[in-house]
């Protein structure tokens with residue numbers, strides 16, 4: 001058995017797994033492993049600050065903006081446009097058929113106690 005070590009997160013003692021030995025940084029509990037991963041990610045980001053920077057600019061150059069992509073997609077997929085129009089129509093009809101209750105809206109208002117009682121008495 002390898003000599004015991006202290007977990008840097010929960011401060012519990014543990015014996016590292018023989019195959020992991022030096023690489024094992026935590027006691028192995030999910031919460032400690034998550035914290036270790038977060039710490040190593042932060043370290044990596046600090047060492048490689050430009051890695052994620054400029055990714056969007058590169059993608060935009062290659063594929064265009066999201067709006068450009070959707071415009072092109074709609075041009076190439078007319079049945080998608082028709083299907084979407086039908087579902088939007090149905091959704092709007094449903095909205096018209098089930099109007100929001102005005103009385104329940106009034107009761108849910110969070111105002112001072114005097115105001116609420118005034119409104120209720122009116």
Ligand SMILES: [Zn+2]
Nearest residue numbers: 007010027032
């Ligand atoms: Zn731990």
